Amino acid sequence: MRPLRLAVPLVALACVLPAAAQPPAPLVVAGGGKAPAVVVVSPTAGPWEKKAAAEVVRCVGLMTGTEPKLADTAEAVDAAIKGGGRVIVVGGAALKVDPSLAAALAKVAKKEPVLRADAIALRRQGDRIFVVGTNDDSHYYAAAELLRRWGCRWYLPTAIGECIPETKTLTVGDLDYAYAPPFEVRNYWVSWNGANDGQDEFMRRNYLNSGVGVPNGHAIGEYVQELIPKGKSVFDIPIADDATADHVVKKVAPKFAKGEFFSLGMEDGVYRSESKIDKELQAGLKDKYFLAASLTDPFLTLYNKVADKLLKAHPDSKSKIGFLAYGNLTIPPQRKMLAAKPLVAYLAAIDVDPIHGMDDPKSPPRQEYRDMMYRWAEVMQGRVVVYDYDQGMLVWRDLPNPSIGAIRQDVKHYKKAGILGVSTESRNAIATTFLNLHVRGQLYWNPDADVDALLGEVYERFYGPAAKPMAAYWGAILKAWDDTVVTEHEHFVIPAVYTPALVTQLRGHLVEAEKAVAPLAGHAGRNEKLYSERVRFARLGFNVLDHYTAMVKAAAADVDYGAAVAAGEKGLAARLELAKMNPTFTTRVVGVAPEGKDAGPAWFPGEVQQYRDLLAATDGTKGKLLTKLPTEWAFRRDPHDTGVVSGWAYRPVDLTWWKGRKDAGSVDSHRENPGHWGMLRTDVYMQAQGVVSPDYHSYTGYAWYRTDADVPAAAKAQIRFPGLFNEAWLYVNGHLVAHREYREPWWLSDYKFEWDVDVTAHMRPGSNRFAVRVHNPHHFGGMFRRPFLYQPR
Template sequence: MVSVSPDVNPVLATLYYSTAIDSCNRPTPDYVHSWQPKIHEPERSSMRHLYRVIALTLLLSTTVRAADLVVADNGRTAASIVVAADAGHWEKQAATDLAKYIELMSGAKPAVVHTADAMRRPKPVLYVGSEALKARPALNAKLQAVLKKDPFLRADGIVVLRDGNRVYLAGNNDESHYYAVMHLLHMWGCRWYLPTAIGECIPEQERLAIGDLDHAYGSPFEVRHYWISWNGSTEGQAEFQRRNFMSSQRAPGMGHALMHYTKDLAPEGGTSFNVPFSELETAEHVLNKMASAIEGGASAISLAIDDGAYTNDSERDAELHANLQDKYFVKTSQTDPMMAFYANIGRLMKERYPESKTVIGGMAYVNVSIPPQRNHEVPDNMVMWLAPIDIDPNHGMDSVVSPPKQEYRDMMYRWSEIMDGRVCIYDYDQGMLVWRNIPNPSHMAFRHDVKHYRDAGILGIGTESRNAMAKVFTNLHIRGQLMWDPEADVDRMIAEFYKKFYGPIAGPMGKYWNTIYKAWEETIVTEHEYMTAPAIYTREVMETLRGHIRVAEAAARVLARKDNLTRNEKLVLERMRFVRLSFDTLSGYMEMVFAASTDADYKRASAAGMRMLASRLEMAEMNSTFTTRVIGPGSSANEPGGSPAWLQGEVKQYMDLLALTDGTTGSLVARLPLEWAFHRDPRDTGLGRGWGYKKADLTYWHANKNNYRTPDRRKDYPTTEWEMVSTDLYPPAQGILHPDWQSFTGHLWYKTDIEVTQADTDGKVHIHFPGLFSESWLWVNGEMIGYREWNTLWWLNDYKFDWDVDLSGKLKPGANNITVRCNNVLQFGGMFRRPFLYRVVE
């Protein structure tokens, strides 16, 4: 009998090739054959090795393999599934689901039994869970051999074996028994791409058989899960997670908790964020509050810091942090004081409770994210969560265009070293955080990052997800597969996804999603949030998507005319409708953004926004998991309003701008030019050189601009020269970067001329910047007339990001020079919506 090497992805084992994988039995579309994924050279070597192993496995299997074991054929089965009567929840569910999906695939449902009677039957028997290990005790040793050694929390592994007409499917715990059955179903071609039935791909095949099967595997990660935030629907979550090899295992420290122990230590006029970390009194106070839980045998207690930046007046803390600055949060790094606190807690716990098994959890977050610079006695009963909330979510850790992600890689390895591997990653998906109901794929980064997590020896990954499938789509499926096996072949997963999920419309749908994935793979955007959308979903990308959707819908109409549609064909049509609504939401949103940001046409922007809200509502009504909190108590799905941080608030912002320009509260005088002269000022020399009142010299730009058309060239544009930028996109997204690809920080200068008439200058004329980051100053005709304050942590400002300045008496008939100076300290900076002049209605 042939053993499948543990190095081979389970889905590529012999059995996979002997059974159908296409839910609609369609030939592979041309685009799948022609699509050549980008593979870095180190990956090519490992892939060549993998192909050699697979080829050898297949060659051997054709020469010595036993006859297939037929489980079902022509709508009939004589097979039984054996599971213990006292099986755990997921062990029992494994047997139930195995029978369920065999029936869905073949039309024949095996009996699920709890007795040993099946052992005496000559027919096929599939043993699940503890019954498999009892019937074949030798499997225990094989299972133990692949489990992670000396796990801190728990190890997960599976063993699957066919011997004649007996099949054994087991894991080392309740959930792992389920994974063993999922392994078999995955090999039969079953997939669960999204929660709920719409994401389920179950092939239909008359004959269901098992060839050679001998495989054992253990995941390197002890923690693999996602939790749902922001009122996302939990429908189908539990089953979806297990069907993608995620688990219920948690580690303390994932949730903010420290203020519950320290709030009564807050100084007068302060908060828990001002409590000293390193003072012994703080640790003693906290431990006293932990006492009842420890004495009660609590398995874990979270002491994770809270959601905010810490600062205090402690001399001891000041000595420890030595005024080191955290550039990501523009605050003093408090990591060393925090680690001193945890060291004090650990030492006091051992003194007071030497026999305690309680695990404590901490969190490296906000201005305690950079690893400590001093040595600390880290408690050996402690887990640390690393939460990179403001680190580039769009690129892998080795991406040359993302220095922030490279820095995060080095921070992660250092944290793992300090904690002896007891680190969990607090992962974010959607990674763009304050986003819209539009696709935010992330496998391009995670497929690389997960290998670093494995190599660093961390405990695992817990993902905060909105669970809005219109945003994350297959992200969670791919995450689950990679958490289980970091070597899983993502390119193959995506290629087979198109076939299984879209069947006869896989060709255009594959092109549709490949267009989206390519836009994200090639972006230079390292920032997060919805203001980045036009840098990714450009007008060219949107037109390409529109063409692919039309072709897909034409193919879907042909399918819809067919009589007696199968279950899978009906699902294909549902999925087509989902993609159409998703595209309508995306195209409506981008039309709104382009109309507002580029054209300053708020009538068109408002109309597009209302159409987009209607599409989003229809999508939400189709499935509870497609969007976040659109339907239900407290939601106002179709009503503009609220903070512009959220979708309805952004629509309302454009409606307010319409009122400011259509004669309601103001009337438009002039749209300012879309492109302005621009100067980088990294050493703050522009003020002294008089850029506020001198004309911009664009001689160098006009002579050399064609040499700086791509981001890799534009980042190297000389900082001694003026250039041109667009005001509808923030500068870093246009290639205004430091030579090492870091987002440009320092001062930025914008300058333009505008012609006005005498009538234009009458009344209360204002200049309005509807989208402007940064601390800013305004000059008109050489005179500084306005100053705008700004919180350097840009997300703490009003999400309108606007600035309005009264120009009454400052404009003159004819040419007027307008200059804006910005001080960009962190990431975003400068303009991202086109400015305009308006007259206040009195």
């Protein structure tokens, strides 16, 4: 099978010709029986300017089979420019040949940038093609734009993501184009154990910049150690006091005087303060996301005091001071205030729905975030960088979560708000993010880019003969994430998104894709090999998903921990194969402990270990299973806290309303439940089953689970809730037998979410009635793994 071939004529995008004028004849760059054009770059070029020229040489060679010559010495440059032949002039050399290009760049570049103005220009004059930008990186962006017009794409870091078409003749028609992106900050960084292979080139090929930004990490602690009250922590310092501002100023003044960029970002935790001025500024406001006092007004008052004092001492300093709008500093200030000019805020709304876009009616939290972002943009006068969590939903599991649905909506709001840009935290973990970083790069460069068109071209270029089934494969995944009603993040959402039906559907698409590339086996062509490798990449990623969802079903729905452990071990083995294939594919880097030596249940290996421990409690090793409690329990919301006084723990449950609904058990039936008893599964948490308000806000407040079950007689019996969020109360046969305290928000817990209660003294022969009352003040609510009774050894 022949590799993908594309027609690659260049059409002018920014040049309007007079009616009588005729467009110039196409200029043959390579092929057509002619030697390729010479690529020219200044011998004093910057590092990325040089790489831009080298990239043009390499890609033209791959496309046509003949590499152009590179003129990069003073003599060669002079000879190429004066020789009158066909040349592609890259970078600063282009500005020397045609000084008017500087004016074209200045016309589109951002005026008075806070950090840096990127812009590019492409122009053809006769036999000359000019490729130029406003700085070292931008020269490369200009080259990437030229190559993109010839059909070149870089969808993933490293060679597996490169799509270079083949053509006999490469030409350029009329060309006069200049462009500048609206965002100054456009980057991502790789955290945790993610691999950085190919990142530098991938970023610039997709118009992303590195090193453009302001330090914003957790930093203020080092400047306030002397202010920590005795016996307290950094989270107890007086925030907005003049003494705190004066103390910080003394520490950072040398940096500010030198014009350095530095951070005064809050530490990673929830602040509290007994300072009088802090209490006055805080005004009793509570952060609904972090269940703590909202301290934005005190913090911004501190930052303004520090900045004003520094500016007074050093009025000509170009220093920038970054800080995090994060934790209980996420909600924008409520008082009328503007941020001092040196300040740059990084808005890091870590606990807001990362799935849906700001305009999606299924996500009130995301709409709230939109309003917060606009307000921060006003307060900061545009000096806001969105700290973007691209893989926040499925942290530490390496399952597909492309995160494209949200950014395609949100980026238009970012442009409208006039913020500085977006900085994405990634694990790389390409098996999770897939095209996410590529699409982000395109949208950060041009927020009006057509995402459907971007995705539509991917599959043919990336998968070749497997394009159709792989388009169906990824399309089904994207649709599942777009359609879901869940707004939480991390691995607990997986069963709600990757249903058994979806996994079966994906398996079928993948089998068809493997059949499509099977005839390529043994072919030596570059593209043929890549098509097969990419389908294998998808297969290994699916294997992780398949085994993981099987593990969760076995543990959460079937209480079969032996099967859960076996599936989990297969999933971990498949993940290791992914990591061996390419280190950028997972957070599991070969040769490095994937999640730490003693990974807890927040991590994939730790979750498998949790099921091993539960197996030991039920298989006779440390305990014996007595009975599995029902998968479905009667369920009722209790928004007015009526259940305790009304005896919901023991009075008969009326399911008439529920049984009368044709859609009983659907998401909509739970969403529209006006307060009746219904049935709810115990293997998926509340919101994932539609327990939300009519406008899709996740339900917060009290709720009740009820079930009756026959329990075999035992000398000792304990009930284990292997997955239960929230504070909870357990009733057995109508009487309260245990209360479980719980630290909210949910992510402050041990990530096991288990509760074990001795109920021996409260059981009776035959049928027993169990009731669980929960209080959900935040996101995740209720049970998500089926409970059981067991007899410990």
